[in-house]
Amino acid sequence: MNYNHVIVALVAIIWLSLAFNNLAVFGISTAGLLIILVKRTSKKFDWKKLVEKFYKFHLFQKLNTPNTKKPSARIIPLSINLPIFISKPILDIPIFQKLQKKLGSQIESEIRMSGKPANSLNMIKKSMSFSVLFVIIILPVAIALGILVTPLFFVLIILPMGIMFYPRMALGLAKSKRETAINHELAYFTKYASIMQSVEKTLYDSLVEIIDNGLFEIIETDAKMAYRNVTMFAMDIFEALNDIALHHPNRAFQSFLLSYVATAQTGGDLTNLIEREAESFFESLKEDLKRYLGTATTFGEILLIILLIMPTFLIATSFLLPGGSVTLLLLVGVIGIPMMSMGLIVMIDSAQPRNLNKITIGNLAFVVAIIIAIAMSALRQAPWLVITSSVLGFALANMFNTTPQFLRIKNIENALPEFLRDVTEYRKIGYDMTISLYRLYGTRKYNKYFNELFGMIYSQLKSGATLSGIAGIEDKSWITKLVLFILGKLADTGGGTPLTLEHLTRFVSDVTTTKKSTMSALRMQMLLVYIGPIIMVFVSKTSISLLTKMSSNLSFFSNLGVGGAFAITPEFVDAINIVIVISSLAMGFVFTKISMFTLKDTKNVAITAIIVIIAILISPYLPSIF
Structure with a gap:
């Protein structure tokens, strides 16, 4: 039926x-x-x-079935x-x-x-x-x-x-996402492709080699499509690349693919073409970093207005508001400031270059924050102290986990250009890539972290592994992983020429120098974050002192109908301290995102939390200016 x-x-x-x-x-x-x-x-x-x-x-x-699992074909509904x-x-x-x-x-x-x-x-x-x-x-x-x-x-x-x-x-x-996110990878991918082209590896070969390597998240999708077009749809490699170009939303990558196909079909110099494109994309990357410096300054000004000037003004005027000002302060501190901070972080993330380094946060930091919050609440501490102490505990516990990772990445990337120059010198006197690394390991020292990485590479090579097979041995620094990947592919093709290695060395040196100069210029803004809590606590202390001095005139204001405005209760002071604490911590997180390109570095947040705790605790003992 x-x-x-x-x-x-x-x-x-x-x-x-x-x-x-x-x-x-x-x-x-x-x-x-x-x-x-x-x-x-x-x-x-x-x-x-x-x-x-x-x-x-x-x-x-x-x-009846042994523990060994046999592969089986399954149809999974979409x-x-x-x-x-x-x-x-x-x-x-x-x-x-x-x-x-x-x-x-x-x-x-x-x-x-x-x-x-x-x-x-x-x-x-x-x-x-x-x-x-x-x-x-x-x-x-x-x-x-x-x-x-x-x-x-x-x-x-x-x-x-x-x-x-x-x-x-x-x-x-x-x-x-496909149109915009690829801009962060183009400069690095085209440099890798130009090096591979110099050893007679086509752009299609370079695309196929990056599949499942985790280096280029966005371009890997195009690589899989090109591989599918060739292996399943029986296209030739140029037809496959042309098909991707015609259906790609990013104009720069589309133009690059079409230029490559046209040059290949007319017998042009593909190595020179990709090298020019790589230099062009890297110049665009540096221009993006320069533009971000200007944008970061603008974000810093917006942040000062939202998280410093506005809370300071609210604190200074809240003493003159009616009795409901406690509720207003709590709404601004607990809801308004965090929401505005999250909005700023999202805007900053969309404007800044991607940080491709892999930093892991342990669960211990969250456990420490929860334990501290429960303990402080059980001890009946002030709400602002509970919030700040738990965030400080999280920041310090996270620092023990992430600081060694940041330090390792920094030292390894600083040693990369020097390491590549040494490899290039050995290639100039005729050693192949693997023998160059053998010779270099026993005669050259860099820094503690790079020496550890070099030792792991040397041990793997001595045990019979290939250089291309151990490219993923470094999983924290993305640029180091890329360099090892390129060196491995060069070793598989005969080692590459010294000129090829010189181009790679210059590129890596430019990348590390540009990154360091950008982060150094942005780090100066952190001074404003450290001063912010002191300014807000000073304004709060000054306002309380002023109103205490005016207590003899309360009867006059009561006759005007605003006498209740000068009643300073412990709840009111706690609400002000909550606004100060949340504004200060929010500034720490947002400025960390601006200057470090990540929220996982909580060193500045920990320093800000310590400053705001000390400032609030000693404020009652400071002399008044009134």
Whole structure:
């Protein structure tokens, strides 16, 4: 029996029953709909037999199959079947079939530009099934609440429309990410490709080599597409590269691929072409860093206004506000300042170059913060002290974990140019890459961290490993991992020429120098973070002293109706201290993001927390200026 028409009729009855506030009909029709759905499901799935079969199969495997797992081919569905199954009666209506085809054809180009492997019709059918289910659930609720409570609930009716068009929005975001995020990788990838081209490795070979190496997250997607085009669609390498270029949203990368294909087909100098492109992309990278310096200055000014000047002004004027000023201070401190800080961090992250180094944060820091917060609360300490102490504990515990990682990255990257120059000198006198490293290990010392890394590389090579096979031995410094990867590929192709290594050395030296100068210029702004808590505590102390001096005139102000404004209670002082603490800590986090390109370095946050604790604790003992 076909229950499709019955299901549609029951859904319509559910809507009408809620619209007319008939709960009896609503309950009966809902129960009928559930019975029909269960009956439809039971015909297609025998859950009891399925469970028994699974149990027997699992028990049989456990008793008779050895521990070795055999590979097996599995078909994994790309869509969630249950929502599509439930909404199938509606999706099978001709008008919805036409809508699916129309929307699917509209997003096909978006799928290609986003670089996501997906089926347009499956995406549309999946989104429409969820939209239909939300209509069934949300529409009756919205109508009922709109009639019984407030008409504002009718706005919920538009929610299913947003779900229906979700694929277009998701693909648009993926396309935007593919277009912008690749800019951070182009300079490094083209330099790597130019070095590989100098040893007769094509751009396609360079793309294939980076697959599953974790070096270029965005370009790796294009590499997989090129590999698919050649191995599965029988394209030649230039046709595959041309196809990627024509469907890539980034104009610079598109132009690079098209230029490479055109030069290759006309017999031009590919090595010279990629070298010029690499220099152009690196100059663009340096220009981006210079622009970021100006942008960081602007962010610093915005930060001073939001997290220093505005809280200071609020603290100075809060003594003259009515009794509800405690609530206002708490709202600003607990909700307003953190939300504005998060917004600033998101804006900064979108504007600054990506930090590709891998820094791990241990769970111990979070455990320490929670324990300190519970202990301080149990000791009935002031709320501001509980907040600051827990953040300080987190920052210090995290420092023990991350500071050695930052120090290791810094020292290894500082030694890289000198190491590459030494390798180049050995190549000039005729040694191949591996023998050059053997000779270099016994005669040259750099710094503690690089010597440890060099020792691990030497041990791996002595045990029979290839240089390209141990490129991932350094997992913290991204540029070091890239250099080892390139050296490994050069070793596989015969070692490369000294000129090739000189180009690599100059490039790495320029990268490290540019990075150090940028971070040094930004680090000066941290002085403002250290001074900020002192300024806010000074303003708070001055305001309290001034109002205490004016206490003899309270009766005069009471006659004017504002006498309560000068009542300084412990709760009021705690609220002010909370604003000071949260503003100071927020400045520490945001300025760390600006200057260190990451939030994982909590050294400045720890220093800020110590300063604000000391400033608040000693403020009652400082002499007053009034």
